[in-house]
Amino acid sequence: MNAFNPTVEFDAIRDGVARVCAGFPGSYWRDLDSRRAYPTDFVNALIREGWLGAMIPEAYGGSGLSLSAAAVVLEEIHRQGCNAAACHAQMYTMGTLLRHGSEDQKRQYLPGIADGSLRLQAFGVTEPSSGTDTLALKTFARREGDEYVINGQKIWTSRAEHSDLMILLARTTPREEAQTRTDGLSVFLIDLRGKIGNGIDIRPIRTMMNHATTEVFFDNLRIPATALIGDEGKGFRYILSGMNSERILIAAECIGDAKWFIDKASTYAKERVVFGAPIGRNQGVQFPLARAYAHMIAAEAIVYRAAALYDAGHNPGVEANTAKMLAADASWEAAEACVQTHGGFGFAEEYDVERKFREARLYQVAPISTNLILCYIAEQVLGLPKSYGAPA
Numbered sequence: 001m002n003a004f005n006p007t008v009e010f011d012a013i014r015d016g017v018a019r020v021c022a023g024f025p026g027s028y029w030r031d032l033d034s035r036r037a038y039p040t041d042f043v044n045a046l047i048r049e050g051w052l053g054a055m056i057p058e059a060y061g062g063s064g065l066s067l068s069a070a071a072v073v074l075e076e077i078h079r080q081g082c083n084a085a086a087c088h089a090q091m092y093t094m095g096t097l098l099r100h101g102s103e104d105q106k107r108q109y110l111p112g113i114a115d116g117s118l119r120l121q122a123f124g125v126t127e128p129s130s131g132t133d134t135l136a137l138k139t140f141a142r143r144e145g146d147e148y149v150i151n152g153q154k155i156w157t158s159r160a161e162h163s164d165l166m167i168l169l170a171r172t173t174p175r176e177e178a179q180t181r182t183d184g185l186s187v188f189l190i191d192l193r194g195k196i197g198n199g200i201d202i203r204p205i206r207t208m209m210n211h212a213t214t215e216v217f218f219d220n221l222r223i224p225a226t227a228l229i230g231d232e233g234k235g236f237r238y239i240l241s242g243m244n245s246e247r248i249l250i251a252a253e254c255i256g257d258a259k260w261f262i263d264k265a266s267t268y269a270k271e272r273v274v275f276g277a278p279i280g281r282n283q284g285v286q287f288p289l290a291r292a293y294a295h296m297i298a299a300e301a302i303v304y305r306a307a308a309l310y311d312a313g314h315n316p317g318v319e320a321n322t323a324k325m326l327a328a329d330a331s332w333e334a335a336e337a338c339v340q341t342h343g344g345f346g347f348a349e350e351y352d353v354e355r356k357f358r359e360a361r362l363y364q365v366a367p368i369s370t371n372l373i374l375c376y377i378a379e380q381v382l383g384l385p386k387s388y389g390a391p392a
């Protein structure tokens with residue numbers, strides 16, 4: 001698909017990623033999907049080729065690539081019909097560690113993450129009772145000497161069973177005692193090894209698509225105080241800057257999905273003959289695909305604009321949120337058009353369309369739902385009164 005591509009300088013990355021993906025066709029993903037199994041071979045292949053260490057600086061064994069380059073990696077994985085959800089956290093958590101982690105933390109963990117001997121795939125923010133209202137989270141880390149003792153529960157902590165490390169957001173000051181509304185939360189880099197059944201319990205949640213997501217329970221988990229990232233109590237702002245990179249990277253995946261759906265549907269529409277002619281001759285079939293394409297390239301432009309701003313050292317909240325919303329909408333529109341173009345075959349597993357359709361639906365909700373992005377734009381850009389939470 002020849003979309004306008006603001007990242008032509010990354011063609012070599014696209015080619016390299018596409019070569020890895022070629023070894024993992026639809027049959028591989030269908031099999032995993034039916035068993036709800038983790039794509040270990042695929043993740044290992046990406047690690048072997050160095051793609052998951054893309055954002056780790058060269059000094060720590062990575063490739064030192066930009067967020068824009070990482071976005072291209074993830075977009076291409078999805079463009080090829082694969083799914084990066086099994087391993088994308090390694091990239092989007094990197095901003096938090098690189099921007100706010102200590103030199104000791106970087107030296108201790110980054111080389112292992114870069115060479116694949118350590119997996120940083122788990123990101124624990126959401127809790128069952130707080131949902132999108134992150135400031136209401138209750139998991140508490142209490143300082144005791146050289147340790148923190150953690151109690152609480154996270155939900156939707158994806159890939160926790162397949163990760164050695166977890167970035168955790170927990171409260172360190174009771175909400176009512178915090179100096180400002182956003183103070184009192186802290187970020188930790190937790191080494192999960194040896195802790196499962198010993199302070200941490202992980203329970204898988206079966207979902208409509210194959211996503212390896214879990215509930216995580218903390219019961220007097222003891223971690224060294226050196227696991228704290230940055231300053232105690234300032235974690236919310238670290239996580240927010242990390243969330244911008246997460247939104248940009250997920251948006252890039254959505255662009256890849258949209259391209260896959262549009263290609264798949266266009267190919268089918270040229271081949272499928274009904275009433276003596278290819279169905280793609282009918283404008284009723286063409287127009288939804290053309291419209292989806294138009295929306296996709298518009299979203300693609302804002303995704304890479306947000307990435308460029310992030311790479312320039314900014315914290316582009318409006319652009320990252322807008323990119324995530326428009327890209328998720330574009331992929332969902334393309335998914336819908338693709339199913340419709342395939343008629344009954346859109347529902348048959350062997351075409352991969354129904355699987356990708358289920359996967360694309362997630363991004364209307366996670367990592368942030370469309371409503372909350374609209375709330376953010378209304379409040380931050382338009383200056384409208386905040387519709388949720390306690391008054392600022």
Ligand SMILES: Cc1cc2nc3c(=O)[nH]c(=O)nc-3n(C[C@H](O)[C@H](O)[C@H](O)COP(=O)(O)OP(=O)(O)OC[C@H]3O[C@@H](n4cnc5c(N)ncnc54)[C@H](O)[C@@H]3O)c2cc1C
Pocket residue numbers: 122123124125126130131132133155156157158159207211213362365366367368369370371372375387388
């Ligand atoms: C498969 C999967 C994987 C995930 N992986 C992770 C992960 O790895 N780590 C992690 O921390 N989290 C993860 N999440 C959590 C995800 O980020 C949340 O599900 C998402 O942010 C929405 O939160 P919630 O489910 O609690 O919905 P809620 O906050 O309960 O919201 C429910 C609905 O109400 C709407 N709503 C809520 N408040 C408002 C408002 N003020 N105005 C308008 N509408 C509103 C929302 O838009 C949403 O549609 C994952 C979720 C899923 C489903």
